[in-house]
Amino acid sequence: MTATPTTPSTEFERTHCGRCGGSGSYSYCQMHGSTCFGCAGTGKKLTKRGAAAYAWFKEQRTVRADQVVAGNRIHSGGAKFTVTEISEPHVGAYVGAERQPVMYVTFANADGKFRYSTMLDSKVEVLPRTEADRVAALRAAFAYQDTLGKMGQPLKNKAKVSAD
Numbered sequence: 707m708t709a710t711p712t713t714p715s716t717e718f719e720r721t722h723c724g725r726c727g728g729s730g731s732y733s734y735c736q737m738h739g740s741t742c743f744g745c746a747g748t749g750k751k752l753t754k755r756g757a758a759a760y761a762w763f764k765e766q767r768t769v770r771a772d773q774v775v776a777g778n779r780i781h782s783g784g785a786k787f788t789v790t791e792i793s794e795p796h797v798g799a800y801v802g803a804e805r806q807p808v809m810y811v812t813f814a815n816a817d818g819k820f821r822y823s824t825m826l827d828s829k830v831e832v833l834p835r836t837e838a839d840r841v842a843a844l845r846a847a848f849a850y851q852d853t854l855g856k857m858g859q860p861l862k863n864k865a866k867v868s869a870d
C-alpha cells in the first residue's frame with residue numbers, strides 16, 4: 707500500500723486584504739459587482755514573502771517551449787491541456803527583420819484537436835504529472851518561503867534554485 711501524499715498544511719503566506727479589510731466585498735461597480743478585486747473576494751492576499759515564494763514556485767515549473775514533450779499537461783493562455791504532439795522546429799514568423807524558428811504544439815480537448823505555433827524560447831508552465839509531484843513542488847516552495855525575509859528577499863544563500 708502506498709500512502710496518499712497530502713497537501714502540506716503550510717501555504718503561501720497571506721494577509722488580510724487592505725482594500726476590503728478582509729471581507730472580500732467592496733462597493734459595487736459595473737465590472738466586478740461587489741467582489742473586491744484586490745483579493746478576488748477571498749478577503750486575503752499574498753504578502754510580499756508569499757508572492758515571492760509563489761513566483762518561485764511558478765518559475766520552477768516553467769520551461770522553454772522546446773523542452774515540452776508529448777504527454778505534458780501544460781498551462782497556456784489561461785487554459786490547461788495535454789500536449790499530444792510537438793513538431794520539429796521550422797522557420798517561421800518574422801520578428802523584426804529576421805525569420806525566427808517556431809514549432810507547433812498540438813493538443814486535444816473536448817472540442818477537438820488544435821495546434822498553435824510558438825517561439826522555441828516561449829515560457830510554458832508544465833503542470834505536475836502526479837499528486838505526489840504536486841505536493842513535492844509545494845513543499846519545496848514552502849521551504850523556499852521560509853528562507854525569505856518579510857519583503858520577499860532571500861535571507862540566506864541557502865535557497866538554491868535547482869530545476870529538479
Ligand SMILES: [Zn+2]
Nearest residue numbers: 723726742745
Ligand atoms: Zn479584498
